[in-house]
Amino acid sequence: MSYTPIKRPKFSLADRIYIVAIAKGLCRTFKHLVLALTRRSRHREDFNSKGIGLCMPFPEQRWDERLPEYYRGAPTLVRGEDSRERCVSCQLCEFICPARAITVTPGEVDPASPCAKQEKAPKEFTIDMFRCIYCGMCEEVCPEQAIFMSQEYLITLTDRDKGIRDKETLYKLGGVRKGLVNKWNDHK
């Protein structure tokens, strides 16, 4: 079975007419409105927030240390601990990408190189950051643990050409990642 049927909860009449839920929601909104107007919002000090409500003075102050581990920033390519290019250009990310941001040109690994067992590596790998929607499907589909979503969210470009990231840039951003499965060693 490739899928598991979800058990839907049974809703009571009170749930189905929404009124209770709407009232609850409005209460939450009013609570925060009162907190904001009385300048007692949570994390107000942490954000160095001025005036009413909660406002972070960006870019002097950054959100970075609060980013959750699962935050999906720009996709990058990683190398393994043996500094091998992990990508084998299977093009599944190109296939799955809903925004068609990824373009892979497959190529052959030099038979003399230490990674010759892998046979295949991308000749070119580009991600168009104007198209990327940060959905993370490329990371999820990758059978080689080669593409990962980084925590980079601040993609402000001075030049449109820089929005299209090539293989070299992507490897530089991704760096080396430890603890991944090493699939293409000589014993396997």
Place this chain on the structure above:
Amino acid sequence: MSTTSTILPKDEAAAQGELNVQINGTWHRFAPGTRIADACNTVGAHVPCFCYHPKLAIAGSCRMCLVEQGMPPRLAPGQEPSYDAQGYQPLQWMPRAIIACANTVSENMGIRTTGNITAEARRGVLEFLLSNHPLDCPICDQAGECKLQEYSSDYGSGTSRFQEEKTKKGKNIDLGPRVNLDQERCVLCHRCVRFMRDIVGEEVLGAVGRGSNCAISCYPGLKLDSNYSLNTVDLCPVGALTSKDFRFKMRVWFLKSTPSIDVNCGTGSNISIWSREQEIYRLTPRQNDQVNSCWMPDSHRLNYKYINAEERILNPTVRTDIGAPQRESTWDACLKLSAEQLQKCEASKTAIIVSARMTNEELYLVRALAKQLGIKEIASVSRKGKSDGMLISADGNPNTTGEQMIIAEKATALEGICSGIKSGRITALLALGEDITAEAGLSADNIKNLDYLLTLAHSKNGTTELADVTLPGVTFAEKYGTMINVTGRIQRLNQAIEPIGNSRDDWSILRDLIILLGSEDEKLAALKSARDLVTIMADEFAAMAGLTWGSIGNDGKAIISTGVTIPLIEREQASK
């Protein structure tokens, strides 16, 4: 026991020369000698196979096609057979499964392709095949069209119980100039061995080693260098044999396949064109038992690179004055200029050289163009070679039969036109779809004798360098059209990609030129596609009577009897 006087189904079937077979509970009728696998597949009960191929000898080695079989009980001496209400004998099911490829159907046989026995058998076979499989699908070119992948997802268990180390075999082995072998991926179906031995007749491949070390290999000192070697790649159900040309070019799930025909010789092998966006990645044979069976020669298969090559002409080019350089132009301006110039040419001093590589529709429009201009001299370049005794025809032109039907009655000899050009009798020439400096026997100096040269070509060649006007047409992958092969079979070309650059479908160039020259043919002016021309031509040519684009179909239709046969098809039909 039923002793009705009505005819029993077995007698009814026997009168028609057929047999009753029950497949998954439903009774069907098949001709004697039908293989169980074929019988099941024709009625929609899919039987998975690795080693079985309808065109090859039976090996029965993969055991993937195991099905349950039942027969009527054997009668005791003197016992009368019993029949059920429908008139069939009861079935006794065998306790073990049998292979569907090596067994044929018989009267009152029962087959079950579903159920515990077959499901368990398939799962077991797959588990053994996968125990030593490298699982390198991410780098395997076959991924996406791999039988092992498909069957694993359909019938496999999904997880592995194999704890031991996998067997190591050769990877990325060079078998020949066009084929690579990965022995670890191989499922030892021997399809490639049987193809080379039985169809090509060259014993090059064999299996070496025993047990889990058994592997396909070339015999010592031999290479898989036959001109039909790439068919083994098509036959290979897994990624063991891969094409060097297509190696790591593109994953197959990105490719669109368009049914078309091969234009490298008169056989017109049926092919599929595999393209993505505007690029052609590979050609593969498409089954047609009247033309090419399931095969095609490598030389024709690999001759597609010119479609996306640098040499393609992307814009119409014109030479505005004698001795002036050629420069790029737009279609409107170029066609208008061509029409003006052609009207100035004296019809008696003008000739047309057409190509038997053009489609019937284009040739028909060339004839209309000649009529419009009043040109009497039309000839085509013939390409007579030698047949290879398989699929390559002695005729190097794909549409000689069509050219003879449409142009030939009016045609003059090519030699006449050539000598006319050399002597100065002919001063203007239209070279349509043919490089006259190559095979027509004219030198560049001869062509310089001409006052006016118009050419229609898809790629730069000797003629386009010298031409006053070059109209960029398209290659076979970019157009619709029909061609008639050496056996007189009309077949369709389909458009796989849009015309590259500003090139245009040849038929529309010719049509526009005819209209600019003053034709008032309303049918021509209203044409939207070359496909509609088939209907117009059907009214004119007896051989094509009643044909439409749709009725030709993907398999083509035999319309003329030429007496020519295709050696490989002859052999295949004789062996049946």
